[in-house]
Amino acid sequence: MDNSGIYVGLDIGTTSIKVIVAEFVKGQLNVIGVGSERSNGLSRGVIVDIDRAVFAIKKAVDQAEQKANIQISKVTIGIPANLLEIVPCTGMIAVGDDSGNSKEIDSNDVFRVTKAALIQKLPPERDIIDVIPDEFIVDGFDGIKDPRGMVGVRLEMNGVLYTGPRTVLHNTIKCVQRAGLEVEDTIVAPLALATQALSDGEQDFGAILIDIGGGQTTASVVHDHKLKYTYVDQEGGEFVTKDISVVLNTSLENAEKVKRNFGYAASYLASKDDVFPVEVVGKAEPIQVSGEYLSEIIEARLTQIFLKLRDVLQGIDALKLPGGIVxxxxxxxxxxxxxxxxxxxxxxxxxxxxxxxxxRHPSFTQAIGLVSYMTKQSEIERVVKASLSDNIASVDKIDSLKENRVQEKEEYNESIKPKKQKIKKNNSLEGFKNFFNTFFD
Structure with missing residues (x-):
C-alpha cells in the first residue's frame, strides 16, 4: 500500500503540546511544520481541564499551520498508557453462502470477523483504543496476513486488543474536537514511540522502551514487533523541578531554568567548583549553588524512578531481553x-x-512517532481498525483517505512553488549564505 501523503501527529503531553506535520513520499518522511506550546490543563499525562487544554492545542496547531503553509483539519493522537490493558482477541465467521459454497473474501468480511473478535464484556469504565491483527485463518490455513482475494468458507482472526479508561479516551478526543479538529486515528502512545525509537531488530528480539516525560515515566516491553507490557510511574520531570524548588527555596520557573542549564542526572559528573546564582524566596540577593549539589537533588528523584522500574521489569524478566533499554x-x-x-x-x-x-531533542520523539506509525500501517490494519466504528461504510473510506492525502500533498506542492521560484532568483552570494546556514543548523 502506498501511504504517500500529508500526516499530522498531535502529542498532548503534561508539560508541552507538540504538533508535527510531515510529508511521506517515496519511503521518506519529511517534517514540513512544527508547533510546540506549553501545556495547560494536564496532570500526570491526563487532561484535567478541557478548556485550558483546548486553548493550548489551538496555539500549537496554529504554529504548525503557519510553518507548513497548510490548514490542519485532521490529526492522529496518542493515548497514554495509563491503566492500559493488553488482551488477546479471536473471532470467526462464515464467508460462504447458505449452501456452504466458498466465496472470495473481501474487506467487509474482514470487518465482520473483527467485529466478532471485539465481542467482549468490557467494564463500563473502559473503552477500546486499538485492535491489531496478528494473523488470519482461512479454512484452517493459518499465518495469513491479508485474506482479501482468497477463497474460503470460514474466516478467523487472532489479534490484540488495547483498552484504556473511558475518561482518558473521551476527554482527549473531546479536546481535539473542540479545538476544531477531526480525530483521524487514536494510537496507543508506546506503540507509536516504538516505531520511532526502536530498530527493527530491537522490536523483533525484544527491548524495553522508557519514556521519561514531564508528568510521568512509561516503561514498555516490545517483543516480536508487539507491545507486550506497559508500566506507568506517576513521576517525571515535573517532580525533579519541584524537588529543586523545595530544596533551594526558589520558584518553579527558576528551578526549571537551573535544571536545564546546569543539571546532571549523575552527580559524579558534576563539579563542586562550578557554581551559579539562584534567586531564593525571601532574600534580596541570590545564593550560590554548586553544580554537584544541584545534581544530587536531580539524581535522588531519578534514582527513585529507575529503582521502581527496575523492580517491575525484573518481576517479568524483561531485563533479560537482548535489546536492552532505550x-x-x-x-x-x-x-x-x-x-x-x-x-x-x-x-x-x-x-x-x-x-x-x-x-533533535528527545521531547519530540512521541510526536514524530505518531506520524511514523501512520505511514507504516498496512491497508489490512486500517480495515481492521475501521471496525471499531459501528458503521460498515467506514471500510470504504480507506481508499478515499488515500486519495485525500494525495490531494493534500499536491495542494502543498502547489502552495510552495512561488517560494521555490523566488529562491532561484536570489543572487549567488545569497545562495551560498542560505547553503551554509542550512548546513550548519
Whole structure:
C-alpha cells in the first residue's frame, strides 16, 4: 500500500503540546511544520481541564499551520498508557453462502470477523483504543496476513486488543474536537514511540522502551514487533523541578531554568567548583549553588524512578531481553541519564534522539512517532481498525483517505512553488549564505 501523503501527529503531553506535520513520499518522511506550546490543563499525562487544554492545542496547531503553509483539519493522537490493558482477541465467521459454497473474501468480511473478535464484556469504565491483527485463518490455513482475494468458507482472526479508561479516551478526543479538529486515528502512545525509537531488530528480539516525560515515566516491553507490557510511574520531570524548588527555596520557573542549564542526572559528573546564582524566596540577593549539589537533588528523584522500574521489569524478566533499554523523552536530555541508568539497571542502555532537522531533542520523539506509525500501517490494519466504528461504510473510506492525502500533498506542492521560484532568483552570494546556514543548523 502506498501511504504517500500529508500526516499530522498531535502529542498532548503534561508539560508541552507538540504538533508535527510531515510529508511521506517515496519511503521518506519529511517534517514540513512544527508547533510546540506549553501545556495547560494536564496532570500526570491526563487532561484535567478541557478548556485550558483546548486553548493550548489551538496555539500549537496554529504554529504548525503557519510553518507548513497548510490548514490542519485532521490529526492522529496518542493515548497514554495509563491503566492500559493488553488482551488477546479471536473471532470467526462464515464467508460462504447458505449452501456452504466458498466465496472470495473481501474487506467487509474482514470487518465482520473483527467485529466478532471485539465481542467482549468490557467494564463500563473502559473503552477500546486499538485492535491489531496478528494473523488470519482461512479454512484452517493459518499465518495469513491479508485474506482479501482468497477463497474460503470460514474466516478467523487472532489479534490484540488495547483498552484504556473511558475518561482518558473521551476527554482527549473531546479536546481535539473542540479545538476544531477531526480525530483521524487514536494510537496507543508506546506503540507509536516504538516505531520511532526502536530498530527493527530491537522490536523483533525484544527491548524495553522508557519514556521519561514531564508528568510521568512509561516503561514498555516490545517483543516480536508487539507491545507486550506497559508500566506507568506517576513521576517525571515535573517532580525533579519541584524537588529543586523545595530544596533551594526558589520558584518553579527558576528551578526549571537551573535544571536545564546546569543539571546532571549523575552527580559524579558534576563539579563542586562550578557554581551559579539562584534567586531564593525571601532574600534580596541570590545564593550560590554548586553544580554537584544541584545534581544530587536531580539524581535522588531519578534514582527513585529507575529503582521502581527496575523492580517491575525484573518481576517479568524483561531485563533479560537482548535489546536492552532505550531511553527517550524530554528528561533524557539531561546529561548523565545514560550513566545513571547503567548503574541501576545493569544492562545495555541507549539514548534515542530524533535526527530530523530542527527536532533533535528527545521531547519530540512521541510526536514524530505518531506520524511514523501512520505511514507504516498496512491497508489490512486500517480495515481492521475501521471496525471499531459501528458503521460498515467506514471500510470504504480507506481508499478515499488515500486519495485525500494525495490531494493534500499536491495542494502543498502547489502552495510552495512561488517560494521555490523566488529562491532561484536570489543572487549567488545569497545562495551560498542560505547553503551554509542550512548546513550548519
Amino acid at each position: 531511553i527517550t523523552g524530554g528528561v533524557s536530555a539531561l546529561p548523565g541519564v545514560k550513566e545513571l541508568a547503567e548503574d541501576i539497571f545493569e544492562t545495555n542502555i541507549k539514548l534515542f534522539i530524533p535526527q530530523q532537522m530542527g527536532l
